[in-house]
Every structure is written in structure tokens, then in C-alpha cells.
Amino acid sequence: MADLRSLAIFVKVGERRSFSSAARELGISQSGVSNAVSRLEDRLGVRLLARTTRQVNLTEDGAAYFERCRQILGELDEAERVLRKARGVPVGRLRVDMPVAFGRLKIVPHLGAFQARYPEVELALTFTDRYIDLVEEGVDIAVRFGPLGDSTLIARRLTETRFHVVGSPAYFARAGRPRSIEDLERHSCLVLAQREKLPREWRFRRSGEDIFLLPPSRMRFSDGTALCAAAVAGYGLAQMHGYYADEPVAAGELEPVLERLRGPPESIFLVYPQTRHLSPKVRAFIDFMVARFR
Numbered sequence: 001m002a003d004l005r006s007l008a009i010f011v012k013v014g015e016r017r018s019f020s021s022a023a024r025e026l027g028i029s030q031s032g033v034s035n036a037v038s039r040l041e042d043r044l045g046v047r048l049l050a051r052t053t054r055q056v057n058l059t060e061d062g063a064a065y066f067e068r069c070r071q072i073l074g075e076l077d078e079a080e081r082v083l084r085k086a087r088g089v090p091v092g093r094l095r096v097d098m099p100v101a102f103g104r105l106k107i108v109p110h111l112g113a114f115q116a117r118y119p120e121v122e123l124a125l126t127f128t129d130r131y132i133d134l135v136e137e138g139v140d141i142a143v144r145f146g147p148l149g150d151s152t153l154i155a156r157r158l159t160e161t162r163f164h165v166v167g168s169p170a171y172f173a174r175a176g177r178p179r180s181i182e183d184l185e186r187h188s189c190l191v192l193a194q195r196e197k198l199p200r201e202w203r204f205r206r207s208g209e210d211i212f213l214l215p216p217s218r219m220r221f222s223d224g225t226a227l228c229a230a231a232v233a234g235y236g237l238a239q240m241h242g243y244y245a246d247e248p249v250a251a252g253e254l255e256p257v258l259e260r261l262r263g264p265p266e267s268i269f270l271v272y273p274q275t276r277h278l279s280p281k282v283r284a285f286i287d288f289m290v291a292r293f294r
Contacts, residue, residue: 004076007069009036010048014066017056090284091120097134098143100127101224102268106159106243107143110292114285121281134273140282144269153271156286159293160265161241163203166254170234177257178237181211188236189215192227202239203263210263228254 012022013033023030041048048062058066098107104127111123126139134142134153148155165178171188178184181204191199191214199220201212219235221227224244231238232253248254270286272278 004073006036006040008073009033010040011066011070011073013037013049013056014058014062014070019056088280089120090118090281092279092281093122093124094141094281094285095124095126095139096141096143096285097126097128097132097137097139099129099145102143102145102241102243103127105247106293107289110289113292114288117288118281118284121284134271140279141270141272141285144271146266148269148271152274154274155269155271156290158268158270158290160267161243162262162265163239164242164245164256164262165202165237165239165258166231166245166249166256167237168232168234168254169252171231171236172255172257174234179258181206181213181258181261184213184215184237187215188219189217190219190221190227190230190236190238191215191217192222192224192240193220194222204258204261205263206261211261 009022009026009028012026013019016022016025019030019033019037023033026033037049044065046061046065047059048065050057050059050062096107103125111125115121115123132139132142134140143158144155145161167175167177175187178187184202189202191202193199199214199217201214204211204213215237217236219230221230224240227238228240228244228248230236231240232248237257245254245256249256270289272282272286
């Protein structure tokens with residue numbers, strides 16, 4: 001098969017009927033044009049151009065070949081224009097993975113507006129608290145919490161979260177409010193314990209020192225949403241990420257305590273694999289969500 005450069009040179013000569021004019025337009029030497037056409041003729045085994053001292057004309061075979069080559073090169077140019085246009089417009093399937101609760105509470109409410117702005121993007125969303133390999137599982141973007149250990153991923157900060165100790169007004173009316181970390185010993189506390197793992201310690205910061213403790217508890221939950229529901233029901237105090245408590249606190253169903261002892265915020269990122277060219281659909285989703293959370 002002839003290379004595209006040789007075809008392009010031949011078509012330019014056929015259009016201009018001149019080696020020198022074709023050479024000037026292509027920015028190469030006249031001998032380079034002549035050699036390219038000669039190689040093409042040798043490979044095809046036919047004479048494409050009839051050369052004289054005054055002009056260059058297409059042979060009968062050359063005319064038929066010229067029309068087909070010009071059509072093919074034109075279609076390739078059109079395909080490139082379409083591709084360049086498509087690369088600038090978010091389109092296609094976008095695979096996004098996120099932690100279950102954060103995704104449901106904080107990402108899903110924005111998806112309608114994203115879809116309205118980018119109707120050509122098909123969203124494929126997965127919800128898991130498992131730390132996945134994006135490349136291996138074919139995921140375009142993932143939501144990650146805290147320090148990022150995978151240096152092969154590019155990260156864009158989305159927002160941050162803090163842990164809050166919360167309880168319901170009914171619980172506080174019955175048991176009072178804790179004023180210090182030590183007061184937790186006298187309260188009913190609800191803790192999060194993933195499957196067979198030990199319960200998650202509660203985290204505080206006092207006088208610049210990080211404090212971790214496991215308060216006394218008679219209820220353990222493996223699901224953060226259930227933990228939040230139990231706190232709303234008045235079963236006891238719970239420490240949870242702010243995104244669980246935002247709506248119940250706004251509705252007056254939960255009230256935060258020990259706020260002066262909150263630990264430092266934990267950053268939340270959108271991460272994606274390193275690529276030479278960031279696809280428009282990935283860029284659109286990241287920019288859209290960062291703007292929404294801002």
C-alpha cells in the first residue's frame with residue numbers, strides 16, 4: 001500500500017500540473033516531489049504522469065488513480081475534522097466510582113444538572129467503599145478521601161470533610177450534653193464497625209494534640225447511613241463525617257457537640273489516570289463538580 005505522503009504529493013502535482021508548483025506549496029524540493037511520484041509509479045507498475053519540458057499531464061491510468069486518491073485524502077481530512085471537533089465536545093461513556101454514602105448524598109444530587117449541560121455524555125456510576133484500581137477496572141474518575149498514595153494518578157481537590165459528634169434533641173433532653181471528651185464515658189455512644197473489624201476510634205484534637213479513643217457502646221453499625229439514622233432516632237451520640245450529618249443538622253434532627261475539639265479536615269479528591277491528553281468528558285465532569293462544590 002502506498003504511503004499517504006506519496007499520495008498527497010501525487011495529488012498535488014495532478015492538481016497543479018507542475019512539479020515546481022507542487023514543491024513550493026508542499027514546502028519540499030522539486031526533486032523530492034519527482035522522486036516520490038517515481039517511487040509510486042514503480043510500485044504500481046504504471047505511468048501516472050506524462051512529462052514534457054513544458055507541462056505535466058495525467059495519463060489515462062493516472063487520471064483514474066488521481067480521482068480516487070483525491071477522494072480518499074478528502075475523506076481522511078474530513079474524518080480528522082470530525083475527530084478534532086469530537087475531542088472538543090464531551091461525548092461518550094464516562095465511568096465514575098465513588099464511596100457509597102458520599103456518592104449518594106453529595107454527588108448524585110448534581111448529576112441531573114451535569115446531564116442537562118452535557119447530554120452526549122453517558123454516565124456509568126459505581127458505588128463502592130473498596131479501593132479500586134482505576135486502570136484495571138476501566139474507571140475514568142474516582143472519588144478518594146485523605147492522603148493519596150498512588151503517584152500514578154492525577155488528583156483534583158473537590159472538597160473536605162470533618163468528623164462531628166452529634167445527637168438528637170430528644171437524646172440531649174434525656175442525657176444532657178457532653179462538655180468534654182471525658183464526659184463521653186457517661187453517655188450512650190454509637191460506633192461504626194466495618195464487618196469483622198474493630199470499631200472505628202473517635203478522633204479529636206485538643207491543645208494541638210490528636211486524641212483517638214473508643215467510647216463505651218452497646219450499638220455497632222457497619223453502615224454510616226444506619227449510624228446516622230440511629231442518632232436521629234435518639235439512640236445515642238455518634239461521630240460521623242459532616243456529609244452524613246449536614247441535612248439532619250439543617251433540619252434540626254441532630255445537633256453537634258464538642259465542636260471546639262474537632263479534628264483537622266480530611267480532603268476529598270477526584271482522581272484519574274495519567275494520560276497524555278485529558279478527554280473532554282473527564283475534564284467536563286471534574287470542572288463541573290469542582291465548581292458545584294466550591
